[in-house]
Amino acid sequence: MRMKDKVCLITGGASGIGEATARLFAREGSQIAVMDVDVVGGRRLVEELTANGYPALFLEGDVSEELSARHAVDNTLSHFGRIDVLFNNAGVSAIGDVVECPPEDWDRVMRVNLRGVYLMSHYVVPVMRNQGGGIIINMSSTIAVIGLVSRAAYAASKGAVLGLTRSMAADHSRENIRVAAVLPGTVYTPFVEGYLRSHFADHMDEAKDNLKKRQLNNELMSAEDVAQSVLFLASDEARFALGTALIIDGGVSTAKVFE
Numbered sequence: 001m002r003m004k005d006k007v008c009l010i011t012g013g014a015s016g017i018g019e020a021t022a023r024l025f026a027r028e029g030s031q032i033a034v035m036d037v038d039v040v041g042g043r044r045l046v047e048e049l050t051a052n053g054y055p056a057l058f059l060e061g062d063v064s065e066e067l068s069a070r071h072a073v074d075n076t077l078s079h080f081g082r083i084d085v086l087f088n089n090a091g092v093s094a095i096g097d098v099v100e101c102p103p104e105d106w107d108r109v110m111r112v113n114l115r116g117v118y119l120m121s122h123y124v125v126p127v128m129r130n131q132g133g134g135i136i137i138n139m140s141s142t143i144a145v146i147g148l149v150s151r152a153a154y155a156a157s158k159g160a161v162l163g164l165t166r167s168m169a170a171d172h173s174r175e176n177i178r179v180a181a182v183l184p185g186t187v188y189t190p191f192v193e194g195y196l197r198s199h200f201a202d203h204m205d206e207a208k209d210n211l212k213k214r215q216l217n218n219e220l221m222s223a224e225d226v227a228q229s230v231l232f233l234a235s236d237e238a239r240f241a242l243g244t245a246l247i248i249d250g251g252v253s254t255a256k257v258f259e
C-alpha cells in the first residue's frame with residue numbers, strides 16, 4: 001500500500017482521470033476527499049468507495065469559487081484531520097483559435113483550470129505548512145509544451161499551470177511541500193468522448209482511430225494510465241520530483257511516425 005493512511009483531496013474527482021485516481025489511491029490505502037461540481041457522479045463514487053470499506057468524503061464545490069475552495073479544504077480537514085495530497089485535477093476545455101474563442105469561453109477555461117489551481121493551493125498550503133509538509137500535484141497537459149490547433153484558451157491555461165507549478169515548487173519545497181505537474185496527452189475519458197461526439201458524431205470509430213494513430217504505440221491512453229503516474233508523483237519514491245513536469249502522452253510530444 002503506497003498511500004497508506006494518507007489523506008488525498010482530489011478536485012474533479014467525479015469523472016475521468018480524477019475518478020480513476022480516487023479509486024487507485026483508495027486501493028493503495030488512502031482516505032479520499034472528492035470535490036466536484038457534479039453532485040450525482042461525486043456522490044455515486046463516494047458511496048461506492050465507502051460501501052467497499054474505503055474511507056471517502058464527497059464535497060460539492062466549484063474550484064474557481066473562493067468560498068467553495070475554502071469550504072472544501074476546511075471540510076476535508078475537519079473530517080480527516082489533515083491533507084497529505086492535493087490533486088488539482090478539475091478542468092474544462094474550449095475549442096477555437098484566438099479569433100473563434102469567445103471571451104466568455106476564455107474566461108471560463110482560465111477560471112477553472114488556472115484560478116482553480118491557485119485557489120485550492122492558496123487554502124491548502126497553510127494546512128500543509130502547519131502539519132509539516134505535503135504534496136501538491138497539478139494537472140497540466142502535454143499541450144503546455146507543444147502546439148495544438150484550435151485550443152488557444154486551453155493551451156494557455158495548461159501552460160500557465162506548468163509555470164505556476166514550478167513557482168510553487170520554488171516557493172514551498174523548503175517547507176517540505178512537494179509540488180509537481182502531470183502532463184498527459186490525449187486520454188480517453190468522458191472529456192474527450194464528449195468532444196468526439198459533438199464534432200464527429202457520425203464517424204466516431206474513425207475519429208478514435210485517428211487519435212490512436214497520433215500515439216507511437218497506436219493505443220488510446222486510459223484514465224488509469226494517468227492515475228498510475230499521479231500515484232508515482234504522490235508516493236515517497238518521487239521525493240526528488242520537485243517542480244517536475246511528468247509527461248505521459250504515448251510519445252506524442254517527443255516523436256512522430258510518418259507512414
Ligand SMILES: NC(=O)c1ccc[n+]([C@@H]2O[C@H](COP(=O)([O-])OP(=O)(O)OC[C@H]3O[C@@H](n4cnc5c(N)ncnc54)[C@H](O)[C@@H]3O)[C@@H](O)[C@H]2O)c1
Nearest residue numbers: 012015016017036037038062063090091141186187189191
Ligand atoms: N482527457 C484528456 O485527454 C486530458 C489530457 C490532458 C489533461 N487533461 C486534464 O485532466 C483533467 C481531468 O480531465 P478528464 O479528461 O478526466 O475530464 P472529465 O470531464 O472526465 O473530468 C473532469 C471533472 O472535473 C469536474 N469539474 C469541472 N469543472 C469543475 C469545477 N469548476 N470545480 C470542480 N470540478 C469541476 C467535472 O465535473 C468532472 O467530474 C482536466 O484538468 C483536463 O484538462 C485531460
